[in-house]
Amino acid sequence: MSTININLKHTKYTIHIEKGLLDSIGENVYRIYKGKKIVLVTDKNVEKFYLEKVLKSLRDNKFEVEYISIKPGEQSKTLNTLEEVYKKFCEYELKRGDLIISLGGGVVGDLTGFAAATYLRGIKYIQIPTSLLAQVDSSIGGKVAVDLPYGKNLVGSFYHPQAVFIDTKVLNTLEEKFFNDGMAEVIKYGLIRDKTIVDSISNYSNKEEVLDNIEEIIYKCCSIKKSVVENDEKDIGERMILNFGHTLGHCVEKYFNYEAYTHGEAVAIGMAHITKRSENMGITEKGTFDYIKQVLQKYKLPLEMPNIDYNELCKIIRRDKKAEEGSINLIMLTKVGESRIINTDIDDIEKYII
Numbered sequence: 001m002s003t004i005n006i007n008l009k010h011t012k013y014t015i016h017i018e019k020g021l022l023d024s025i026g027e028n029v030y031r032i033y034k035g036k037k038i039v040l041v042t043d044k045n046v047e048k049f050y051l052e053k054v055l056k057s058l059r060d061n062k063f064e065v066e067y068i069s070i071k072p073g074e075q076s077k078t079l080n081t082l083e084e085v086y087k088k089f090c091e092y093e094l095k096r097g098d099l100i101i102s103l104g105g106g107v108v109g110d111l112t113g114f115a116a117a118t119y120l121r122g123i124k125y126i127q128i129p130t131s132l133l134a135q136v137d138s139s140i141g142g143k144v145a146v147d148l149p150y151g152k153n154l155v156g157s158f159y160h161p162q163a164v165f166i167d168t169k170v171l172n173t174l175e176e177k178f179f180n181d182g183m184a185e186v187i188k189y190g191l192i193r194d195k196t197i198v199d200s201i202s203n204y205s206n207k208e209e210v211l212d213n214i215e216e217i218i219y220k221c222c223s224i225k226k227s228v229v230e231n232d233e234k235d236i237g238e239r240m241i242l243n244f245g246h247t248l249g250h251c252v253e254k255y256f257n258y259e260a261y262t263h264g265e266a267v268a269i270g271m272a273h274i275t276k277r278s279e280n281m282g283i284t285e286k287g288t289f290d291y292i293k294q295v296l297q298k299y300k301l302p303l304e305m306p307n308i309d310y311n312e313l314c315k316i317i318r319r320d321k322k323a324e325e326g327s328i329n330l331i332m333l334t335k336v337g338e339s340r341i342i343n344t345d346i347d348d349i350e351k352y353i354i
Ligand code: GLY
Pocket: 137, 138, 140, 141, 143, 235, 239, 242, 243
């Protein structure tokens, strides 16, 4: 097992990474939670594969466990689903000292984390991310949220879990499209901070080879996230580099109502598009776009901006929660493995996009 400790001003927790860890999840939870009651939140897809195993292991360790299973997909990350989840918490008489577990990908993790942050003004929770995207990014760092009709993650909080348990074996059941979705975030980490990540995944010949090395890949991504989040927990400085490709990506996702592109696919488009522009503008070293292109294509990720009304797109960007007082921070690469934050007037956004 590899572990990474996240040390923040008001809290600390450990990320545990191990193949097959779900088999002993009950024992692992027992090490950090001495109460009885647990409410686990999952979705209908993850439920089919892992719920029984996790419930059994928790119940074998004498926990009283109830569960809630939501509809899978970004369309569930809403205030309506949140209300359903709160109702179940009430029915299960969840109290402040009890524990919530999120078992699922980014949607389940973000929604459950936000429910945990707000129900009874905060209940302890644990993240068990089951998608690659959640394992390398969304389950770590305490960003929890739901979407509004106006945009993604517009209602949320910073609320850290008690622990994150990553079982890399669950990635074997991930459909290729969703595996590649997670690879987009892996590529992002490499591009902003560590060229060796992108170099190695560019050289693997197939998914099996990636999976043979996945523990190391996840460890490297989580270590970057640890360092960035420890320096800037509340996303007012360095942490913004994790948004590379995301401003455009979120807009693309939202523009197509979360139906045409996965989060990773939209981020891939965002990373490629902004890099093409920043390279033309002399901000990014020549050749970077071509380098990004080969690795995104290798993982069947899209590069091209879809046919989109750019005025509508710029409107969505202006509503982005990262936009403030007439300006927005865009993340660009100086070269592969190095990134910088560029603060631009919101009215100049077109020049970076169009
Ligand atoms: N996913 C970006 C962040 O956690 O800041």
